[in-house]
Amino acid sequence: MIFRISRSCFSSISVKLPPFKVHHLELDQLPQTATTTSSELLAYYKSMQLQRRMEIACDNLYKQRLIRGFLHLADGQESIYEGLHAGLTFDDCVITAYRDHCIALLRGDTPHQIIAEMMAKQTGSTKGKGGSMHYYKKATNFYGGHGIVGAQIPLGTGLAFAQKYLKKPNVTLIMFGDGAANQGQLYEAANMAQLWHLPAIYFIENNLFGMGTSIDRASANTKFYTRGDVIPGIQIDGNNVFQVRETLKFAKKHCLEKGPIFIEAMTYRYHGHSMSDPGVTYRTREEVQQQRKTRDCINYVKNIILENKVADEPQLEEIDNSTQNEIDIAVEQAKVDPVPPSTELTTDVYVDNENHFIRGILYKDSIVPKSQ
Amino acid sequence: MLRIVNKLRSGFAKMTVREAINSAMGQEIERDSNVFLIGEEVGQFQGAYKVSKGLYDRFGKSRIWDTPITEAGFTGLSVGAAMYGLKPIVEFMTFNFAMQAIDHVINSSAKLNYMSAGGLNTSIVFRGINGAAASVAAQHSQCFAAWYSQVPGLIVLSPYDCDDARGLLKAAVRNPNPVVFLENEIMYNESFEVPENVMDKDYLIPIGKAKVMREGKDVTIVTFSKMVKYSMLAAAELEREGISCEVINLRTLKPLDRNTIIQSLQKTHRVVTVEEGWGQCGIGAEICGIINETNAFFHLDAPVVRVTGADIPTPYAFNLEELSFPKTHNIVEAVKLVLK
Numbered sequence A: 001m002i003f004r005i006s007r008s009c010f011s012s013i014s015v016k017l018p019p020f021k022v023h024h025l026e027l028d029q030l031p032q033t034a035t036t037t038s039s040e041l042l043a044y045y046k047s048m049q050l051q052r053r054m055e056i057a058c059d060n061l062y063k064q065r066l067i068r069g070f071l072h073l074a075d076g077q078e079s080i081y082e083g084l085h086a087g088l089t090f091d092d093c094v095i096t097a098y099r100d101h102c103i104a105l106l107r108g109d110t111p112h113q114i115i116a117e118m119m120a121k122q123t124g125s126t127k128g129k130g131g132s133m134h135y136y137k138k139a140t141n142f143y144g145g146h147g148i149v150g151a152q153i154p155l156g157t158g159l160a161f162a163q164k165y166l167k168k169p170n171v172t173l174i175m176f177g178d179g180a181a182n183q184g185q186l187y188e189a190a191n192m193a194q195l196w197h198l199p200a201i202y203f204i205e206n207n208l209f210g211m212g213t214s215i216d217r218a219s220a221n222t223k224f225y226t227r228g229d230v231i232p233g234i235q236i237d238g239n240n241v242f243q244v245r246e247t248l249k250f251a252k253k254h255c256l257e258k259g260p261i262f263i264e265a266m267t268y269r270y271h272g273h274s275m276s277d278p279g280v281t282y283r284t285r286e287e288v289q290q291q292r293k294t295r296d297c298i299n300y301v302k303n304i305i306l307e308n309k310v311a312d313e314p315q316l317e318e319i320d321n322s323t324q325n326e327i328d329i330a331v332e333q334a335k336v337d338p339v340p341p342s343t344e345l346t347t348d349v350y351v352d353n354e355n356h357f358i359r360g361i362l363y364k365d366s367i368v369p370k371s372q
Numbered sequence B: 001m002l003r004i005v006n007k008l009r010s011g012f013a014k015m016t017v018r019e020a021i022n023s024a025m026g027q028e029i030e031r032d033s034n035v036f037l038i039g040e041e042v043g044q045f046q047g048a049y050k051v052s053k054g055l056y057d058r059f060g061k062s063r064i065w066d067t068p069i070t071e072a073g074f075t076g077l078s079v080g081a082a083m084y085g086l087k088p089i090v091e092f093m094t095f096n097f098a099m100q101a102i103d104h105v106i107n108s109s110a111k112l113n114y115m116s117a118g119g120l121n122t123s124i125v126f127r128g129i130n131g132a133a134a135s136v137a138a139q140h141s142q143c144f145a146a147w148y149s150q151v152p153g154l155i156v157l158s159p160y161d162c163d164d165a166r167g168l169l170k171a172a173v174r175n176p177n178p179v180v181f182l183e184n185e186i187m188y189n190e191s192f193e194v195p196e197n198v199m200d201k202d203y204l205i206p207i208g209k210a211k212v213m214r215e216g217k218d219v220t221i222v223t224f225s226k227m228v229k230y231s232m233l234a235a236a237e238l239e240r241e242g243i244s245c246e247v248i249n250l251r252t253l254k255p256l257d258r259n260t261i262i263q264s265l266q267k268t269h270r271v272v273t274v275e276e277g278w279g280q281c282g283i284g285a286e287i288c289g290i291i292n293e294t295n296a297f298f299h300l301d302a303p304v305v306r307v308t309g310a311d312i313p314t315p316y317a318f319n320l321e322e323l324s325f326p327k328t329h330n331i332v333e334a335v336k337l338v339l340k
Helices: A038-063 A080-087 A102-105 A111-118 A152-165 A185-195 A241-257 A285-295 A297-307 A314-334 A343-348 B015-032 B056-061 B069-084 B095-111 B145-149 B162-174 B226-240 B258-266 B283-293 B295-299 B318-322 B328-339
Strands: A012-016 A021-023 A032-035 A094-097 A172-177 A200-206 A232-235 A262-265 B012-016 B035-039 B064-066 B087-094 B125-129 B154-157 B177-182 B192-196 B213-214 B219-223 B246-249 B252-254 B271-278 B305-309
Touching: A032 A038, A032 A241, A038 A080, A038 A102, A038 A111, A038 A297, A038 A314, A038 B012, A080 A102, A080 A241, A080 A297, A094 A152, A102 A111, A102 B283, A111 A314, A152 A172, A152 A185, A152 A200, A152 B069, A152 B095, A185 A200, A185 B069, A200 A241, A232 A241, A241 A262, A241 A297, A297 A314, B015 B035, B015 B056, B015 B087, B015 B162, B015 B192, B035 B069, B056 B064, B069 B087, B069 B095, B087 B095, B095 B125, B125 B162, B145 B154, B145 B177, B145 B252, B145 B271, B145 B283, B154 B162, B162 B177, B162 B192, B213 B226, B219 B226, B219 B258, B219 B328, B226 B246, B226 B271, B226 B328, B246 B258, B258 B271, B258 B283, B271 B283, B271 B328, B283 B295, B283 B305, B305 B328
Parallel strands: A094 A172, A172 A200, A200 A262, A232 A262, B035 B064, B035 B087, B087 B125, B125 B177, B154 B177, B219 B246, B219 B271, B271 B305
Antiparallel strands: A012 A032, A021 A232, B012 B192, B154 B252, B213 B246
16 A cells, blocks of 8 residues: 655644643643644554444444444444553553444454454454453553443552562553542542552543433543542543553653543544444433544544545545545454353363363263372 | 571471461462452551461562452452463352352353363462351351352362361462362460471472361261361360261362262261351261262161350350351251160
């Protein structure tokens, strides 16, 4: 894929950041602009398109009943994941709940592995045994993938604890939604993080709804960036990849010097909470359309690209097509992959599984270790 | 530092179960820099039940972590630290309080290796007192052996004496799976003679292997934790009446040592199970199920007799509490029932 770029890939473009809201911090500590380059812009565009098209493909597969169970899609929120990928490193830990496909992608799984997992194939990221809510990758410090709302918060605090214990110059990004922000275990964990100065970034993806409940109906205090009480907080536009990136860079520095921080990223999910939720009983179709028209995070980057003549419409369309193609190939491959063999039923229950007795449905079908 | 209370004769020392657990933890924290102890009052207070006495002075606040009263928070935090590769020993002041954190024990820890297809594991020990103490009433007296033993992915251990406490706790810390370690407050004060090899810093007991405490030929008594004491007392009393009991101390509740139980009952043909917890879906019920499902059933001369806690929340009044949990005389009566 070769296209003409009208300026050098390395000359920088300056982007003005949206305003921040701060809690126990000074505004002048935060940057007003971010710099980017042509190649970086195109890379963000392409990566966010890949995320978007992967999520849409999963929607289609679910409707074809090739993906089953729970499916929580993140289309509309891609800039958050792109921003965290740009602002942090693979030595920084990430943990989230079940809206985790895009993070799995950015932390090293291929679209094929991710889609195959949801299609319950052996070639999936967790051999078909985890599903949509349970992606992990230790090598890139991605710790899941959790089904219980809020559970990931103390777990992530523990990752930060371990990083500090082992004197790593790294932080943990603990992601959760506006719904989870009322969980008691958040406050238990954040209290310890502040007491022990843990390098924990409490990152609230505020998409305005916890399942079908708006933030006003769920939270007495909807200023989530202030909910850390004595812990500093920042509210940003989560649909602005640059603001996410720059804020995380700031947060990392803060965490390593001082301790935890709360970041609230305003965003919007186009789908309902999950595939069983049409997403229009608690918000209007007009509102969803309006968000798509005026606040779409990919369009934001597209406009910068076009305004700065980094690429033109046909060139961007080429990127769209190539990312769609990549997803289509992944889907077609996953469709023909085998399901996990029945022997996988009883593997991985224990680390040393071969030492353990695993009862079958009938006693006679049990797996008996050689030592017995 | 090992406080050896009374060196009775060469090669033996006398110590309490509390000291056994304390010494085991101290050795494991010394041995592996990734091991740490975390829980309420474990540090400066020297432990709510003094089990961690001296560890804070010896290792300091980087290894012995005092937490706020936030079980869900510190248990989740410890599981997260274990996901990264550390090896926490999480102390619950009692397992009653662990109910506030049980989601992390089960969903965040026990199931993790399976859900991640082997990608992530947690080498973590959840320990604390389990079952009845004395006069602490309903919310502080529950036995959780049955609940945790049911969960795939967990190892569940329950020591009786110092030998068990040392060998099992060390094995638990070194095991790559999550381990629930059920201690007993009354047993903390009990002293036992401990041979020198048990004090060795690498003394380990195999997980999944029960111990025959006392050999016999008429009845097999299967039990664990404090009930081993009453079972041994019952066996001594029955001996005087000419009844010979074999007492099996399970040591591990999950994986349950079927083979030792079956081997014993092939000899005695009669089984009594003893547990402090409620009978429904309990350890005794599981043992009955196991015996039923294997050829061991055909070796029985009588149905299994279960001795369990009464099906009630624990009362406060001393006389009522005495009627709530198995005692020596209940076990004696059970043995005579199974022999009828």
